[in-house]
Amino acid sequence: MRMPIADYAPSPIRIVHKMLEFSRIKKGEMLYDIGSGDGRVVVEAARIYGVNCKGIEINPKLAEISRNKVDRLGLADLVGIVNGDIFDFDLRDADVVTGYLSPLAMELIEPKIFSELKPTARFVSHDYGFPNYRSSELHLIWARSAYFPWIPFPVGHFVDVYRMINVRERKKLSNLSKVIEKEVRTAKKLNGKTPL
Numbered sequence: 001m002r003m004p005i006a007d008y009a010p011s012p013i014r015i016v017h018k019m020l021e022f023s024r025i026k027k028g029e030m031l032y033d034i035g036s037g038d039g040r041v042v043v044e045a046a047r048i049y050g051v052n053c054k055g056i057e058i059n060p061k062l063a064e065i066s067r068n069k070v071d072r073l074g075l076a077d078l079v080g081i082v083n084g085d086i087f088d089f090d091l092r093d094a095d096v097v098t099g100y101l102s103p104l105a106m107e108l109i110e111p112k113i114f115s116e117l118k119p120t121a122r123f124v125s126h127d128y129g130f131p132n133y134r135s136s137e138l139h140l141i142w143a144r145s146a147y148f149p150w151i152p153f154p155v156g157h158f159v160d161v162y163r164m165i166n167v168r169e170r171k172k173l174s175n176l177s178k179v180i181e182k183e184v185r186t187a188k189k190l191n192g193k194t195p196l
């Protein structure tokens with residue numbers, strides 16, 4: 001069933017540029033924006049870095065706005081916009097995945113992201129982190145709100161960068177330390193009376 005897992009709010013362009021910079025995307029790579037809104041992330045990625053991108057957006061009106069923008073800017077060779085649900089798409093060929101979702105959405109997509117993305121891939125998240133994996137880098141950036149442009153001062157935004165190889169390695173290490181901790185506790189309980 002198609003279900004939105006986050007409301008629409010555009011990322012300020014300054015944040016979009018920072019997300020792309022932190023992703024270290026390069027020519028020949030493939031970027032997906034999951035929940036692509038008005039298409040600003042995929043448009044900027046194609047415009048500045050010349051990479052192939054796909055925007056996945058559940059709201060048909062926003063998908064149409066994005067397609068019009070892509071056509072108007074002559075970026076249709078690089079950018080594809082699909083009107084659909086994130087969960088219906090395979091992200092295995094992604095080099096970079098970007099998202100600006102919600103805490104609940106991050107919890108829901110976490111298993112998909114960490115099982116599907118290749119080890120060299122990066123997930124760059126605006127404002128929300130995954131509940132179980134720690135990001136490789138956390139950045140705080142000040143930017144004017146894109147949603148409330150009349151607010152006269154910049155607002156702090158977080159950008160988390162998850163490098164798959166790095167976070168998987170960390171998770172493995174923390175599992176390993178849990179195993180060691182358990183061994184130590186068992187050894188303490190036995191208090192030297194090991195049946196060896």
Ligand SMILES: C[S@@+](CC[C@H](N)C(=O)[O-])C[C@H]1O[C@@H](n2cnc3c(N)ncnc32)[C@H](O)[C@@H]1O
Pocket residue numbers: 003004005006007008009010011033034035036037038039040041056057058059062084085086087099100101126
């Ligand atoms: C906060 S906006 C971010 C838009 C854009 N990525 C940006 O940074 O400006 C989140 C977007 O995710 C879309 N969305 C929510 N649930 C979705 C789902 N299950 N599949 C695809 N898109 C979804 C919403 O319609 C909304 O446009």
